Amino acid sequence: MSAAREQILAGIRKSLGRGPLDGAAAEAVEARLKGHARILVPKRSDGDQAHKIGLFVEMAEAVSCTVDRLESLESVPERLADYLRRENLPARIKQSPGLEDSVIPWEKAPALEIASGAAVNEDAVGLTPAHAGIAETGTLMLHSSAETPTTLHFVPDTHVVLLRESQIVGAYEDAWDLLRQKLGLEPGTSMPRTVNLVTGPSRTGDVEQIIQLGAHGPRRLHIMLVKD
C-alpha cells in the first residue's frame, strides 16, 4: 500500500502548506528527538534515596500492592514461604530464568518448588526481578529478555517481584535513562520487545464503576524490597 503511504504524507504536507521538512527545520526536529529533554517532572519524588523509597512504598500500597521489606536476599525463601502460606497459595513457583544465577538460598525453604521459564496457564505464582521501581506513583518497570519472559508478569494469579532499594528512582524519566544505559542503546539498537510499567494488581471498574481486583492479570502483586 505504498500508494496510500505517499498519499497520506502528501495530504499532511498539503494541509500544513509545506513540502517535506528540510534544512534548519529538519535539524531542529532531529535535535529535539536526540535531546531527550525532560518536559516537566513533578517535585513529589525530589529528595534523597530514603525519601524515594518511602514514597515508592506508600504509593504502591495505596494501589493494593503488598510490600515486604527484607534485610538481604538470604531471607527471601522463608519470607516468601510465609507469604504463600498466609495467603493460602500453592508453594509452587515459576521464576524468571534470570533469577537462577542469583544467590537466593532456596534450600532454606525446602517446601517451595521452584521452576524456571515462561508462564503457562497452570502457574499460580510468578517470581520475577524488576528493572526499576518508580517512586512518583509506586510503579514497577519490567521488561522482556531471554531471562525475563513477559508472560510471568500477567499469567499467574500472584506476581511476586524482587526489587533492591537501590533500584528505586524518582520519576519515569529516571527509569528510562537507566534502561537506555543498561542496554547501551545507541542509534540502530532497539528497546526490548516489551517494557511494562506496572502499578498494582489487575483491576476493573467496568461493572457499575465498582473497583474489583483481579480482572485478567494478577490478583495480587507482592513486592519483596531488599536492602542492598
Place this chain on the structure above:
Amino acid sequence: MQSTSHSFKQNARDALTDAQLQKALSKMRPGFQQKRADVVAKLPEFDDLRDRGRDIKNHVLENLDFYLERFESNVVANGGHVHWCRNAEEARQTIMEICRSVDARTVTKGKSMVAEEIGLNEYLEEHGVEPIETDLGEYIIQLRGEPPSHIIAPAIHVNKEQVVEAFRKKHTDLPPDRALEEVGDITDEARTQLRPKFFAADVGITGANFLIAETGQTVIVTNEGNGDLTQTLGKAHVVVASLEKIVPTLEDASCILRLLARSATGQEFSVYTTFSSGPRRETDLDGPESFHVVLIDNGRSAMLGTEYQDMLRCIRCSACMNHCPVYAAVGGHAYGWVYPGPMGAVLTPSLIGIDEAGHLPNASTFCGRCEQVCPMRIPLPKMMRHYRAKEFTENKTTAQIRNGLGIWSYFAKRPWLYRQSTKLGAALLRALGGKRGRIASLPLASGWTSVRDLPAPEGRTFQQLYKMSGHGKKGDA
C-alpha cells in the same frame, strides 16, 4: 461502524425515557468527577503539565509527516511492519490479510475505539474470523450485541442485573443456579471464560494510546491486563492506531501519561502501561512472532490546517464526557457513532461529515466544563461554535431557528429597543411567576414547561443589575 448521528434528537428523546439507562447514568457522575478532582488536587504541577502536553501535541501536528516516517523506520528496524491505510476499508482489508497470513480462526482484542470506527468486528465475522473482545466492558457489550457508549467505560450504560442476565444467557456451559450476584463473581466468571481464549487465539489486536517516533514503540494503557495477554499470547500482534497518536520521545510520552490516567479514571497511574516494539527477539521465551502497525488516516490529515486541528491533540481520556451535563442526561449511544460527548460532538462531524452528524455540535449548553477539564486544553466549545456557524451559513438550520435568530438579531442591533423589551419581558415574567416565582406554562416554551416549571426572573435585567452595582457607564440602561 454505521452511524445514527443524524437521528440524534430522536435518540436523545428515547434515552431520556429509558429507565435502565437513566439508572446507570445516575451512578456515573459522582464516580468519575470526584476521583479526578481528588487526584488532581494531589499534583500541584497538573495545570503546568496540561500546558506542556498541549505544546507537545501542537509540535507533533506541525511536524506530523516527519514523525510518522521516523516511527515507521524504527518499527521496521525492530523487525515489525507498518501498513498505511487511507480509510476504514483499506484498514479492514489489511487486518484481514494479516489474519489470513497466519490462518487465523480466532482473534483476541484489547479495547480500541479506532477498531470500532472501522467496523472491524463485523468485517472479521463476515470473513470467517471470530473476534473476541477481552476488556470486561467490551466483552459485556459484545455479548449483548451493542456498541460501546463511552470511550473508556464501554458498558457504562449497563446495570449489574443486565450483565448477570447476559452472562446467564451466553455462558450455557455453566450451572444455571450458580451464584452471580457480586461484581467479584462476574469478574471471575469472565476471567475463567476468557483465559483459554487468550491462549488459543492466533492473532491479538490492540489499539494504541501512543506511538513513539524515537523508538518505534506502541503503547497501551489499561487496568485489567487483558491487552497484555492479548498481545503476548497470539502468533501475531496487530496494533490499530490513528496517525495523530504519535509523540516524539519517551520523555514526551511520560509527560502526557501523567495527565491521562488522572483525567480518565482519576488514578495516579493506570495499572498497566505497556510499550511494545517489534516481534519477540530471537532469544525471547514468549511474545508474538510478528508485529504489525496498521496506521489509519480516515479523515484526520484533512483536519490539519483547519479550525478543527486542535481536536487532533485529543488523548481519549473521556474527561469531557464525564463532566458533560448533556452526556449525563442522554448517555453515549444517543450520539450515534463511536465517539460521544463533547469530543465526539467535534470529532464525529469532522470524520463523517456535517450532513450526518450536524446535530451533535448543537448538543451542548456551552457550560464550558469540557474545556475546563480537558488535559490537552482543546477548545471544544469554540469548535462546536464553528460547526454551528457553518451549519447556519450553509443554510442547514431549520426555518424555526433561522426565524428566531432573525428576530433576536433585529433587537440586538437596536440597543435601546433591546433594553426596553427585555425590561418589559423580565417584569412580565416576574408577574407571571407570582409568589412562588415559578411559571408552569408559557407560550413558545412548552418544551421546557411540559416537564418542569420555569423559574421566573427576579424582575430586573442583567444590564439593570450591572448598572446598579456601579460598574455600568453613566447613561447606560
